[in-house]
Amino acid sequence: xxxxxxxxxxxxxxxxxxxxxxxxxxxxxxxxxxxxxxxxxxxxxxxxxxxxxxxxxxxxxxxxxxxxxxxxxxxxxxxxxxxxxxxxxxxxxxxxxxxxxxxxxxxxxxxxxxxxxxxxxxxxxxxxxxxxxxxxxxxxxxxxxxxxxxxxxxxxxxxxxxxxxxxxxxxxxxxxxxxxxxxxxxxxxxxxxxxxxxxxxxxxxxxxxxxxxxxxxxxxxxxxxxxxxxxxxxxxxxxxxxxxxxxxxxxxxxxxxxxxxxxxxxxxxxxxxxxxxxxxxxxxxxxxxxxxxxxxxxxxxxxxxxxxxxxxxxxx
Amino acid sequence: xxxxxxxxxxxxxxxxxxxxxxxxxxxxxxxxxxxxxxxxxxxxxxxxxxxxxxxxxxxxxxxxxxxxxxxxxxxxxxxxxxxxxxxxxxxxxxxxxxxxxxxxxxxxxxxxxxxxxxxxxxxxxxxxxxxxxxxxxxxxxxxxxxxxxxxxxxxxxxxxxxxxxxxxxxxxxxxxxxxxxxxxxxxxxxxxxxxxxxxxxxxxxxxxxxxxxxxxxxxxxxxxxxxxxxxxxxxxxxxxxxxxxxxxxxxxxxxxxxxxxxxxxxxxxxxxxxxxxxxxxxxxxxxxxxxxxxxxxxxxxxxxxxxxxxxxxxxxxxxxxxxxxxxxxxxxxxxxxxxxxxxxxxxxxxxxxxxxxxxxxxxxxxxxxxxxxxxxxxxxxxxxxxxxxxxxxxxxxxxxxxxxxxxxxxxxxxxxxxxxxxxxxxxxxxxxxxxx
Numbered sequence: 001x002x003x004x005x006x007x008x009x010x011x012x013x014x015x016x017x018x019x020x021x022x023x024x025x026x027x028x029x030x031x032x033x034x035x036x037x038x039x040x041x042x043x044x045x046x047x048x049x050x051x052x053x054x055x056x057x058x059x060x061x062x063x064x065x066x067x068x069x070x071x072x073x074x075x076x077x078x079x080x081x082x083x084x085x086x087x088x089x090x091x092x093x094x095x096x097x098x099x100x101x102x103x104x105x106x107x108x109x110x111x112x113x114x115x116x117x118x119x120x121x122x123x124x125x126x127x128x129x130x131x132x133x134x135x136x137x138x139x140x141x142x143x144x145x146x147x148x149x150x151x152x153x154x155x156x157x158x159x160x161x162x163x164x165x166x167x168x169x170x171x172x173x174x175x176x177x178x179x180x181x182x183x184x185x186x187x188x189x190x191x192x193x194x195x196x197x198x199x200x201x202x203x204x205x206x207x208x209x210x211x212x213x214x215x216x217x218x219x220x221x222x223x224x225x226x227x228x229x230x231x232x233x234x235x236x237x238x239x240x241x242x243x244x245x246x247x248x249x250x251x252x253x254x255x256x257x258x259x260x261x262x263x264x265x266x267x268x269x270x271x272x273x274x275x276x277x278x279x280x281x282x283x284x285x286x287x288x289x290x291x292x293x294x295x296x297x298x299x300x301x302x303x304x305x306x307x308x309x310x311x312x313x314x315x316x
Numbered sequence: 317x318x319x320x321x322x323x324x325x326x327x328x329x330x331x332x333x334x335x336x337x338x339x340x341x342x343x344x345x346x347x348x349x350x351x352x353x354x355x356x357x358x359x360x361x362x363x364x365x366x367x368x369x370x371x372x373x374x375x376x377x378x379x380x381x382x383x384x385x386x387x388x389x390x391x392x393x394x395x396x397x398x399x400x401x402x403x404x405x406x407x408x409x410x411x412x413x414x415x416x417x418x419x420x421x422x423x424x425x426x427x428x429x430x431x432x433x434x435x436x437x438x439x440x441x442x443x444x445x446x447x448x449x450x451x452x453x454x455x456x457x458x459x460x461x462x463x464x465x466x467x468x469x470x471x472x473x474x475x476x477x478x479x480x481x482x483x484x485x486x487x488x489x490x491x492x493x494x495x496x497x498x499x500x501x502x503x504x505x506x507x508x509x510x511x512x513x514x515x516x517x518x519x520x521x522x523x524x525x526x527x528x529x530x531x532x533x534x535x536x537x538x539x540x541x542x543x544x545x546x547x548x549x550x551x552x553x554x555x556x557x558x559x560x561x562x563x564x565x566x567x568x569x570x571x572x573x574x575x576x577x578x579x580x581x582x583x584x585x586x587x588x589x590x591x592x593x594x595x596x597x598x599x600x601x602x603x604x605x606x607x608x609x610x611x612x613x614x615x616x617x618x619x620x621x622x623x624x625x626x627x628x629x630x631x632x633x634x635x636x637x638x639x640x641x642x643x644x645x646x647x648x649x650x651x652x653x654x655x656x657x658x659x660x661x662x663x664x665x666x667x668x669x670x671x672x673x674x675x676x677x678x679x680x681x682x683x684x685x686x687x688x689x690x691x692x693x694x695x696x697x698x699x700x701x702x703x704x705x706x707x708x709x710x711x712x713x714x715x716x717x718x719x720x721x722x723x724x725x726x727x728x729x730x731x732x733x734x735x736x737x738x739x740x741x742x743x744x745x746x747x748x749x750x751x752x
Contacts, residue, residue, distance in 0.1 A: 064721075065401045066427040142581075149583050150573040151509075151592060168516055169575030169735060257518070258575055259732040274398050276721040277423070 052290070058283040065277050076284040086285065089265040090292065092175075096264055097243035097296075099179045101236055104187050108235065111187065112194025113224055126195070133188040141252035144181045171261035174254050178262060181249055186242065190235045197231035198224060233304045240300065244293050265289050353411070353651040357385045360659070361400070361410035363642070364390035367467055370671040374662050384655040397720065404429060411650040412659065417455035417463050417643045418712045419719040424645070425457045431646040433461045436657045443657075446664035450710035451680040454640040463643030464660045468677025469704050470599045470639040472523050476619040480508055480594045489621035493531075493560070496624050500569045503594040509571040512593035514579030518727035519715060521734050523597050524561060526637040526714055531626035532557045535635060535709040542717055546748040553630065558733070558740045560626075565734055575735055582609065589613045597623070599638050600700055603693065604676050620696065622703065636707040639716065641680050673697070680704060722750045 059076055063069035080086050115126040132140065147153050150165030159165075167173045205223045214222065247266045250256060256263035256271065263271070265285060273282025362371050368390055375386045389410065391399050397420065403409055404424060415421050424430050437444045444452060447465050455463025476489055481499070484506035490496040503510035514520040529537060533553035540548045548554060564570075577583040585602060587593040589610045596602065607614040625633035644663065646656050662668055664681045672679045676692045678700050685705075691697035704710065715723045729746035732738040738746070 064423055064427075066405045066423055066429065145578070146581055148576070149578075149581070150576045151583065151587055164571070164573040166573035166576045169573060255516075255518070257516070257728070257731060258735055259728045259737055271724050275724050277401055278721060 055283045055286050058280055059287055061280045063279045065279060069280070072280065076280045079281065080284050080288070085260050085263060085268060086265075086288070088260065089263050089268040090288070092262065093244060093264045093266070093292075095175070096179070096182075096246060097240050099175070100182055100186075100243045101239050103179060103183050104190055104239060105232070105236065107183070108187050108190035109194050109225075109228065109232075111191040113198045113220070113228075115191060115195045116198035126191075130188045130192065132185050133192075135185075137185065137248040138252060140181060140185050141249050144177070144184075145253055148177060168254055169258055171258065174258060174262050178246075178249055178253055181253060182243075182246065185249075186239070190239070193231050193235050194228060197228050201227045233300075236304075237297065237300055240296055241293065244289065244296075265292075353407075353649065355651070356383065357387050358411035358650060358652050358655055358659070359387050359389055360412045360644075361389045361391065361403075362414040363396045364392035366675060367672070367677060369675065370467075370668070370677075373671055374659075374668060377667065378659050378662060382655060382658065384652045386655075386659055401720075409647055409649070411647050411652070412644050412656055413647075414466065415455075415463065415643050415645055416639065416712070416716045417641070418717045419722070420716055421455070421462055421643075421645055422457055422719050425462060429648055430462050431648045431650065431653070433464070433646065436660065437461065439657070440661060442664060443660060446681050446683070448680045448682065448704060450636075450707050451640045451704065454710070454712050455643040455645070463645045464663050465641040465680050466644045466663050467642040467679070468600075468672055469641050469680045469700070470601060471636045471700065471703055471707075471710070472527070472597060472599050472623070472638040473602075473700075473703070474621050474623055475588065475596045475598055475602050476621070477588050477591060477594055477613075478617045478619045480506075480591050481619070484508065484594065486594070489619060490624045492624050493626045497564070497567065499594065500564075500567055504568055508591075509587060509593040510569045510595065512577070512584040512587035512596040513570040513574040514577050514584035515570070515574040515731060515734060516576055516578040516583070517580055518731045519713070520579050520584065520598065521730045522714055522726065523599075523637065524564075524734075525557075525730050526711055527597070527623045528561055528626070529554070529557045530635050530637055530709075530711055531623070531631040531633065532560065532629040534630040534632075535711055536630075538711060538714070538717070541747070541750075544751075546750070549744045549747040554744065555740055558743060561733070562740070565736070570734075575731070585609070589618075600678070603696055620699065632708045634703075634706050634708060636703055636710045638710070638713060640710050640712055678704075718750060725750055 058069065060071060060073060061069040062072045062075070111129070115122055115129075135143075148155060148165075148167055150156065150162075150167065153165070155162035155165030155167065167177050201224060205227075206219055209219050209223060245266050246264060247270065250262055250264060250267045251270070254262045256267050266289065269282050269285040269289065272278045272285055360371070360375065362368065368388070371388055375388045379385050396414070400413060400415075401423075405427065409429070421430060433443070443464060444461065451465050451469060452461070455461060455465075474489065480503070481487075481489075484499075484502045486499050486502055490499050500510040513524075526538075533548075533551070533556075537548050537551065537553060577587070579585065579598070584593075584596055585598070585606055586609070588596045589606050603614060603618070603620075606618055622633070623637070644660060646653070646660075650656050664683065666683060666687075669679045669681055669684050669687050670690065673684075673687050673691045678684065678691070678697055684701060688694055688698045688701060711717070715726050718726065725746060729738070729743050732746075733740075733743045
């Protein structure tokens, strides 16, 4: 398992390509021509850049999907600035991200490290455990919606725990259900990341620790956890991106309700564009989402040192 | 580290122009008069479900005698309206399409995409006269008819579990609001949820508002609101209606967890059919829904009655609320208006009525009455037909009477009011925020 290791810089004896200029500070590799990026660039322009520009233009227009879009200047943006649901949806989105990371990360790490162990029964259990990963979000949401029916589902069997089972009728429990279902669905994926990372921790570290008399808990905190650092950053970034774009789960489980109490920004965008046929406003909300997501990623990359990507082989 | 601005600007500008071009490309359909439409065929677009059997039969019958052939296209699932909206202003727009009348076509009328049907009706008065007036009128926009009824009617009725009512000492369905409150108390005492409500879906909650408002204030209040007079939401009748609804919810009529129950995943009608609840206010499709999950219950213990009268209210106790019917509207640009008209004529034919009755739908033509004994359940069919025929007013569901843009606001408002998270002022303010 060396896939997580960064490429080793070529040794000095590896000869650089014929006549290619060697610039200081760069790995002396035979770099492929710019033409190789053409397919990816065209793809990116066509499916990311052009739509993004279209969305910017549309956010200054009003359009129901019928007839010609009309320019309305800043109108959508002004409405949005004074819109309490928009602000609420942003807070909710951030809350979803934080709750998602907080609930999924510890569980994923523990399960991942456990699943990286050698025994045979672990492989079988892990395989069963990864099943939710294979189901679509829509199927999972429909399943849990039915399971949590207050009169005929799980809550009806455990009245002492669920009371009257009105889980979807209060903001706090509705959010709780969404977080729980997301966790049920995505923990296996993040577990997979941690499992791979935990397997690539050199055994010699544990052998040395044992010689020093460190127990299993001490080993976990002093060796495993630090070695998982880069995987943790990868996993958290994926959770943040996933949290920002959570949509089907909310649509099917709560439909943004009760009222607008679980209307996160991605759902609000859908509602404006495809339920109210207000594509201008939907575009404006989409742009806010793009800006927020970009800002969060940049901050995370800066804070975590992800851009530097230090080697996990330190100290070996 | 300066980027090259002279290269950047034109690239961005080109991308912008391209994007604008893409977004405008789909909008040119309305000013080219039919010439780019397909030759010798007209496309009919309908919501894809069990009723398509009848529509296929009608298309086959029409194509036997016509040179211009009808092609039936179906869009399955609940995304029909969304997909229709995206296809309507393109060259792929259907010549004739299924809709819900009222607000569901008002955007199209405003965009000048639909053909007023006055001329058709002048040539063949049956296109209007063969249908029940309370149903036909729902597809009028600004007094101009834009749709011909094309499926079964779906009034909202009060369904009940006869066994549960009997065991709680209720001998007959409630005739008045006081009867209903009385029944609620008895059912509560018997340990049942008095009324099953799929509050998680929000539209079943709206049915209670539609009926209570209609009974207390009469249909005029909602009609004025729809015309843009938002003051009516703050009227005495409006607040009286809200007060009655508040009392009903607070009395525990719906239990405490109705916000988590859904009709769409079977929650509310299972409450009724399994004997956990006494009543459910639901559209006429409740019968076939319950027949699907519990045929024995549907046959023996399912009761149905009109929404109770509200004493002292301005609205007629015979007024109905619900989905009046579905409609066919015609694209203004259609290449073969005569063929479209002839196809619409089939919608009042005997064959059309019989085919629908056979699958449990109740068409709204005047000749329906003579086929009532052929229905899947003749008692149920004739009760329903009587309601629709005698209704002085048939109020289209609020969320379909308003244009689609209003739906999320209405749904949130009714749901929040039932949950108690907004009060009367909050509800009034939400409804007043709706534009015409």
